[in-house]
Amino acid sequence: MDFSFSDDEQRFDAEVVEYLAQERQHPDADVVFAAHHESHSQLASKPQHKAFMRRLAQRGWLGMSWPREYGGDAHEGLYEYLLNERLSQAGAPLVGKGIGIIGKTIIRHGSDDLRARFLHRIRTAEIDFALGYSEPDAGSDLASLKLRAKRVDGGWELNGQKRFSTSAHFADWYWVAARTNPDAPKHKGITLFLVDLSDPGLTVLEQKTMSDDRTNEVFFDAVFVPDENVVGEVDKGWTYVCEALDYERYTIYTVGALESKMNRIISWAKSTRRSGRPVVDEPEIRSGIAELATDLEVARMLTLRIIDKAARGEVPSNEASMCKLTLTRLHQKMANWMLDHCGPVGVLASGEPGAADEGRWEHSYRATVIETIGGGSSEIQKNILSRRALGLPTL
Ligand SMILES: Cc1cc2nc3c(=O)[nH]c(=O)nc-3n(C[C@H](O)[C@H](O)[C@H](O)COP(=O)(O)OP(=O)(O)OC[C@H]3O[C@@H](n4cnc5c(N)ncnc54)[C@H](O)[C@@H]3O)c2cc1C
Structure with missing residues (x-):
């Protein structure tokens, strides 16, 4: 290979x-x-x-x-x-999302009209998107989503609620999965819509995360979406969402961020002194860094396997789950390791006097939990792998 x-x-x-x-x-x-x-x-x-x-x-x-x-x-x-x-x-x-997820889905499944209206503006970075999948009762079990789209003259009327719609407070367009057929089996009655985020029927409220970043709850009150903003076929949205989630898992998670963290860890170990000697002189520190470097190499290899498959025109589904699981866990492992080894100053936040590495790891410790949840949690990735890659039974 x-x-x-x-x-x-x-x-x-x-x-x-x-x-x-x-x-x-x-x-x-x-x-x-x-x-x-x-x-x-x-x-x-x-x-x-x-x-x-x-x-x-x-x-x-x-x-x-x-x-x-x-x-x-x-x-x-x-x-x-x-x-x-x-x-x-x-x-x-x-x-991000525009090029890697929405653009690719429109190219594969969208109408000529959608391609003409959106692709150029995505490619020139004129428009931003928010993804509207999750709801209060539909996260891991996304197919349970309830946001209702009712047929009306010339289009659809959307009512209900989404949550965790990151970017919805500044984006222009909203990529929304809604239930068009409540009588069909739950994976079958879902349709994808492109909703204009300036629609007065939408209310966007801030949801603060534990890493101080913002995501949003969004309420739909009789939001009209014309037929031409339906993506692909009505009631077939689940297929497109699954495909787009696979794109998401390998477009968003990169090894580069882990490499720069690794470099920071090494320079922290070389430049910090404890009890009169450099931290890097402690065998425990060198051993831990060597282990993280090994994990990083595994993450890099998994990522390359995905890219290789994608380059051959295939959607790397199982590989994407393995990669998401491995990369997000390694982000967490690095943050945990640094908090364990920086001592008490490790838990000081950015801006506090004496904060280790300017508070980088205190923030990382909080933020990396989130990475293991968004885009399908670690447990869900393991479920996907056991079912799709290993053929094990589902509960
Ligand atoms: C910061 C942030 C940004 C996000 N951005 C977006 C966004 O832009 N758009 C969007 O649509 N969504 C977004 N999400 C939502 C995210 O995709 C969901 O949070 C995620 O899918 C989990 O759903 P949930 O929060 O409802 O938790 P639940 O599904 O209720 O899960 C709770 C816990 O149970 C576990 N669990 C659930 N089902 C199983 C199972 N079958 N087997 C084993 N364990 C299970 C989960 O792993 C988790 O630990 C975001 C989330 C966060 C935290």
Whole structure:
């Protein structure tokens, strides 16, 4: 098995590294490159992030893997992977939902009209999206969702509630799964809609997470969605949602963020002194770092397997679950390990005097719990693997 990159891919990677070094001189760099943020939750929420994404678009780096007829370069997914890895290493927003999830689903299943209205604006970073799947009684068991879409003249009327709709407070469009046929078996009566987030029937309320980030509850009161904003076929939404969740699991979770954490851990161990000697002199510290480095290599290999499969045009479903499980656990393991080994100053938050590594790990400790829940929790990934990959019975 050969996971090495071609000359062209290596040239592209070097170009991205050089470009990001230039971007670090930009007046917006302090906002765009957020060293203290868990990079995969670094959203394009501020004008500076959006401007950065537009500059990436101008270089032709958004939608590289899309077919040429939709404005892409028909490049293998490897180029997007290389770009996202470098972005996450740098703590910048990733090429996210629009390109990786929504765009790809519209290309595969959307009408010509949806393609014409959305794909260009996604590729030029003009519009942002929020994903509206989860509800108070539908998280892991997503097919139980109840948000009701009733047939009306020329379209659908949506009533009900979503929760954990990250980005809904600043995005332009809402990718919503709703129940169109309550009499069908629960996986069959679901349809995907594109909802304009400026619709007056929507109320978006803040939900604060334990890592201080914002997600949202969203209430629908007679929200009208025209027929032309239905994605794919009515009542077939579950298939598209599952496919999009597979894209999500391998577009959002990167090894780059883990690599930059690893570098931080090593420089903390080299630069911190305890009882008159460098921390790195302690055998326990060196042993722990070696173990984390081994885990990191496993994560890298799993990621490359996914990219290899995706490059061959397949949806890497089982691999995506393994990768999500491994990467998010390793984020958590690194944060736990640092809190254990920094001593009392490890639990001081950013801004508090004496906080270890400027409070990086205190925040990471809280944020990395969340990573094991969003996009399908660790338990659900294990269920998927035992059923799909191992053929074990379901309960
Ligand atoms: C910060 C954050 C951002 C999010 N952003 C979005 C978003 O943008 N859009 C969106 O639609 N959703 C989003 N989510 C929702 C996320 O996908 C759900 O939280 C997740 O699917 C779990 O659902 P739940 O919270 O309802 O927990 P539950 O499904 O109630 O699960 C509770 C616990 O039980 C376990 N569990 C559940 N079922 C099983 C089972 N069958 N076997 C074993 N264990 C099980 C779970 O692993 C979990 O530990 C976000 C969540 C968070 C925390």
